[in-house]
Amino acid sequence: MYDFAIIGGGIVGLSTGLALGKSYPHAKILVLEKESDWAFHQTGNNSGVIHSGIYYKPGSFKAKFCRDGAKSMVEFCQEYGIEHEICGKVIVATSAGELPRLENLYQRGLENGIPVKRISPEEVKEIEPHVSCVGGIRVFSTGIVNYKKVSQKYAELIQQQGGDLRLNTKVENICRSGKNQVLETNNGSFETRIVINCAGLHSDRIAKLGQVEAQAKIVPFRGEYYELTPEKRYLVKTLIYPVPNPDFPFLGVHFTRMIDSSVHAGPNAVLSLKREGYHKTDFDLRDFAEVMAYPGFWKLAAKHADEGIKEIIRSFSKAAFVRSLQQLIPEVQAEDLVPTHAGVRAQALKNDGSLVDDFLIVQGENSIHVCNAPSPAATSSLEIGKAIVAQIPAPSHLALSIH
Incomplete structure (x- = not known):
């Protein structure tokens, strides 16, 4: 008992x-x-990031848990000798149209009590020399670890x-x-x-x-990654994120320097046809049928049809994936990237099509x-x-x- x-x-x-x-x-x-x-x-199978909490609605469980959790995670790693690094990250706007969203994110960081700083394109280049942008935010408390x-x-x-x-x-x-x-x-x-x-x-x-x-029902989304070849790892010093689309539930493709010094690029976000489907060919009839029969999925798909199509294209076209990455680092070329492991996110979805x-x-x-x-x-x-x-x-x- x-x-x-x-x-x-x-x-x-x-x-x-x-x-x-x-x-x-x-x-x-x-x-x-x-x-x-x-x-x-x-x-x-996640990216190993110790998140700061900048993205989350002030007062939400996510915001509180993340802010407090980042601190307790670092203390835990220090206590037990687990390798980690508080390297910080930059979130960058790659067009003038993204600057208002970048400012909103900066203000949210302040509301959540997170150490953040507005930085100019020149200051971004001091941190990440190969990034092209029109403005950025430095988030100091972001780190990396092997979870x-x-x-x-x-x-x-x-x-x-x-x-x-x-x-x-x-x-x-x-x-x-x-x-x-x-x-x-x-x-x-x-x-x-x-x-x-x-x-x-x-x-x-x-x-x-x-x-x-x-x-709510769990709907699995696969996030696929590429990895920079070792000779191209110099392109990324820390973590580089785009300004997220507030209407889309994923952060967009980004660069993450892992604790083992490898650099991952991604992920996209596509429906997985199996709850533990890490490959494009993975399929489970029960898992697939449940999603297809769930009204909430079709409502979500209709709402995000344009973004969803872009994610699917990125899944099957390396060139499209590379173009997304080049918005952050124009020097990145297809031959600089090799496929690496994928992850599957368990996303809870309500019957009305809204994400939990x-x-x-x-x-x-x-x-x-x-x-x-x-x-x-x-x-x-x-x-x-x-x-x-x-x-x-x-x-x-x-x-x-x-x-």
Whole structure:
């Protein structure tokens, strides 16, 4: 019998397990992951950025979690010797028409309490000599890290706290046993007082197994990247972002210097035909049919048809992808780029076609379901874990440890 069972061993599930162990040192905690390693999907395939929080609506969970999370993530990496760097980033306008949006972003950064500075094209070139722009913002608190290593450290710490970690264990059904719940898996059944669903790309399905309405459906979007060849890495010193289109839910293609010194360029954003579809040819009939039958998807597609077509073109045309990158760095040529890994984003979508823009945490009977944990979830993971624990009704037999 467990006190808490967490479904999903990505960075959010593991941070929740870590926070539970700190709050309830005597609790029996179980973390179940269907893959053979931790942080296998979204966490292990993201860009490794420690986000500042500049993009997010002031007062939103995203803004608060990200601002606080960036600080706690850096402190965590310092404490446990995990390689990271606070390198900062530039967000640049490449045309005069983008300058008002750049100014709005600057003001949002100020509202969110983030250290930002307006910089001229000449000042941008002092930081990133190969960028072409008409204006920019310097965001000082942005950093880079390997979130897979962070997640592995979370897992180690949970084990040290006495938690039970199970890989290769897929939850197939959830049923009641009196006041408790039983998780039926491919590796046996586990009884628990409280279930915490952090299943990412499958969070809506796990919620349904637990008789909880997720309030949204997960629609997977694949982000495809190229990587600069080693001899062209000098073109990018830190992180270079365009001004995002406020009407489109993705940030646009950008350059990211990773913690291993490689430089990734991208991503685009295209519908994945499989929830864990990292390649263009990946297809799952159930996943595809669910999206095609969902009215919310068609409403979203109609609203963003023009941008969606551009993303699809970038997916199939390297030349189109390169042209987007050349708006930031004109020197970049097709031969400077080689394909690298893709990631899949679990985007929660409502029936009316609107995206769930913030974190979505749904309460059930003796359960809690994280039904949307978009970027900056990795940056914010320690804060999200604490917030989830704060929402869980404390089992009466456990004493709460105050930190």
